[in-house]
Amino acid sequence: MMNLEFMINTISLGSLYALLSLGLVLVFGILKLVNFAYGEYLMIGGYGLYFSATVLHAPWWAMVVFGILAAILTSYLSELAAFRPVRNKSANALLVTSFAVSIFLQNAVLILVSPRARAVPLPPIFSQTVNIYGAVTPVRNLLIIGTTISVLILLSLLMKKTVLGLAMRAASDKFTTTRLMGVPANLVISAAFVISGLLAGISSIFWIGRSASVDPVTGAAPLLIAFIATVVGGMHSPAGAVVGGFVYGLLFNVLSITLPASMISYRDAFMFVIVVLFLLIRPEGIIKGGYTEERVG
Amino acid sequence: MTPMLTVENLSASYGVVRALNDISLEVNEGEMVALLGVNGAGKSTTLKSITGVLRPVKGSIKFLGQEIANGKPEATVKRGLSLVPEGREIFGTLTVEENLRLGAFVSYQRDRYKADLKEMFELFPILEERFTQPGGLLSGGEQQMLAIARALMAHPKLLMLDEPSLGLSPAMTDQIFELIKGLRDRGSTILLVEQNAERALGIVDRAYLLASGEVQYSGTAEEIRRQVDIASVYFGGDDAAPCEVTQ
Ligand SMILES: Nc1ncnc2c1ncn2[C@@H]1O[C@H](COP(=O)(O)OP(=O)(O)OP(=O)(O)O)[C@@H](O)[C@H]1O
Ligand SMILES: [Mg+2]
Numbered sequence: 319m320m321n322l323e324f325m326i327n328t329i330s331l332g333s334l335y336a337l338l339s340l341g342l343v344l345v346f347g348i349l350k351l352v353n354f355a356y357g358e359y360l361m362i363g364g365y366g367l368y369f370s371a372t373v374l375h376a377p378w379w380a381m382v383v384f385g386i387l388a389a390i391l392t393s394y395l396s397e398l399a400a401f402r403p404v405r406n407k408s409a410n411a412l413l414v415t416s417f418a419v420s421i422f423l424q425n426a427v428l429i430l431v432s433p434r435a436r437a438v439p440l441p442p443i444f445s446q447t448v449n450i451y452g453a454v455t456p457v458r459n460l461l462i463i464g465t466t467i468s469v470l471i472l473l474s475l476l477m478k479k480t481v482l483g484l485a486m487r488a489a490s491d492k493f494t495t496t497r498l499m500g501v502p503a504n505l506v507i508s509a510a511f512v513i514s515g516l517l518a519g520i521s522s523i524f525w526i527g528r529s530a531s532v533d534p535v536t537g538a539a540p541l542l543i544a545f546i547a548t549v550v551g552g553m554h555s556p557a558g559a560v561v562g563g564f565v566y567g568l569l570f571n572v573l574s575i576t577l578p579a580s581m582i583s584y585r586d587a588f589m590f591v592i593v594v595l596f597l598l599i600r601p602e603g604i605i606k607g608g609y610t611e612e613r614v615g
Numbered sequence: 616m617t618p619m620l621t622v623e624n625l626s627a628s629y630g631v632v633r634a635l636n637d638i639s640l641e642v643n644e645g646e647m648v649a650l651l652g653v654n655g656a657g658k659s660t661t662l663k664s665i666t667g668v669l670r671p672v673k674g675s676i677k678f679l680g681q682e683i684a685n686g687k688p689e690a691t692v693k694r695g696l697s698l699v700p701e702g703r704e705i706f707g708t709l710t711v712e713e714n715l716r717l718g719a720f721v722s723y724q725r726d727r728y729k730a731d732l733k734e735m736f737e738l739f740p741i742l743e744e745r746f747t748q749p750g751g752l753l754s755g756g757e758q759q760m761l762a763i764a765r766a767l768m769a770h771p772k773l774l775m776l777d778e779p780s781l782g783l784s785p786a787m788t789d790q791i792f793e794l795i796k797g798l799r800d801r802g803s804t805i806l807l808v809e810q811n812a813e814r815a816l817g818i819v820d821r822a823y824l825l826a827s828g829e830v831q832y833s834g835t836a837e838e839i840r841r842q843v844d845i846a847s848v849y850f851g852g853d854d855a856a857p858c859e860v861t862q
Contacts, residue, residue: 495704497688500721
């Protein structure tokens with residue numbers, strides 16, 4: 319039953335990558351900013367899990383809530399304190415600010431907690447496996463898939479059925495015109511950061527769930543994955559991010575089983591080469607932008 | 616009677632580029648006023664200053680007696696000022712319906728919204744046909760209608776239109792001008808920005824002529840026609856070709 323196992327693993331990895339990418343692309347859509355501090359929201363979410371378990375001795379569900387809230391709060395506050403003051407300056411100012419926030423958060427944790435990794439005690443369900451028609455897979459893989467499906471449904475309901483979602487979609491199309499409709503800029507931007515933080519927090523549970531530990535640079539790898547997946551999928555729509563996440567997960571797993579054992583440590587190099595080759599052929603990513611016209615006049 | 620909109624000694628710039636130099640203008644309630652000028656004269660910059668998109672260097676902008684010169688763009692529509700932007704600025708990925716819903720963002724009330732939609736469908740039947748399609752799939756003229764309808768959904772006290780005839784066929788231009796005239800006859804107060812001076816002067820009460828960021832002439836449509844040789848300065852009618860102001 320190699321195939322079913324491979325499928326479940328790939329879908330769950332793709333789901334995790336899709337969640338990661340979605341959080342990055344939501345902010346990009348509105349601010350046109352690749353937020354390099356995004357990985358740190360996930361990292362702080364991890365410390366939220368760690369402290370709620372070790373200091374508060376919280377039950378697992380409270381850990382989850384605590385971790386997610388920590389990520390949301392970090393994301394929201396970084397917008398308020400760091401991005402908002404430079405928003406009107408330039409795209410480069412925003413980008414540099416995102417690096418600054420990233421470094422600040424990493425160092426804050428390094429100084430206040432420890433440079434060393436901390437073990438995050440997770441409920442046993444994270445390490446258990448199940449047997450589905452002969453395919454053995456960790457229970458957390460199924461949790462990831464279920465969570466991702468729920469998140470995608472809720473998020474598309476929010477974007478399609480609520481006025482806030484409508485305003486956010488409009489703002490990622492034409493920001494100034496959206497403001498001229500009376501939509502407050504701060505509202506849509508804060509909302510984007512809150513949702514981005516939420517997605518980082520949820521991803522954090524599953525990301526940390528794989529290694530059961532967190533350290534100050536835990537955010538680096540997921541940021542890179544989210545960034546590459548969104549570029550591959552297409553930066554201009556949430557759909558692109560999701561597709562990119564799944565494609566990237568598939569690529570990763572295919573390379574993992576096809577590369578000979580001696581080459582497996584070069585897997586990332588292979589991934590990057592494939593991604594670069596793909597982008598040469600299709601620089602706008604798998605999903606192109608919307609119907610937005612060229613400006614006239 | 617105090618004017619609805621008063622712009623006084625307004626100057627604006629983009630970095631070091633001075634785009635407006637000490638311009639003053641007024642729009643009274645119930646009036647339709649044109650702001651004319653060639654490419655780069657500063658027409659859109661004037662509207663950007665009024666809507667808070669661009670912060671003026673100096674000067675005052677009063678709407679209904681209130682100073683709005685340093686307001687935010689999102690406050691504009693709440694005050695009763697709606698803009699039909701240059702190049703239409705339709706939300707291309709959003710449906711026609713969603714575009715109109717955003718137009719009603721600040722004034723939304725369920726029953727009134729429904730009634731307003733009905734009214735828009737009477738003014739622009741095409742919008743009812745295309746109601747569920749993405750705005751980006753509409754033709755240029757249809758998008759212009761959508762942009763106007765979107766602005767009207769907010770029940771503006773003053774409607775500002777930035778070159779509504781830009782890029783449209785002569786037939787479509789006729790239709791749009793007819794429509795703007797209709798809005799004015801219904802009692803709307805309108806500030807119309809146009810390069811098509813000939814056409815604009817045909818429907819407005821008064822006009823200001825901008826050149827290089829300064830008001831060169833102002834007066835009633837008649838007066839402007841008398842003072843300025845429109846055909847030589849503008850590519851006004853359908854017959855003249857675009858040309859620059861010679862100074
Ligand atoms: N975003 C900008 N950055 C720098 N300069 C600008 C910008 N927008 C306009 N300008 C300059 O300001 C001046 C006035 O431009 P404005 O857009 O107001 O002209 P306009 O009268 O609306 O012209 P058009 O009929 O072509 O739309 C021009 O010299 C233009 O080059
Ligand atoms: Mg203009």
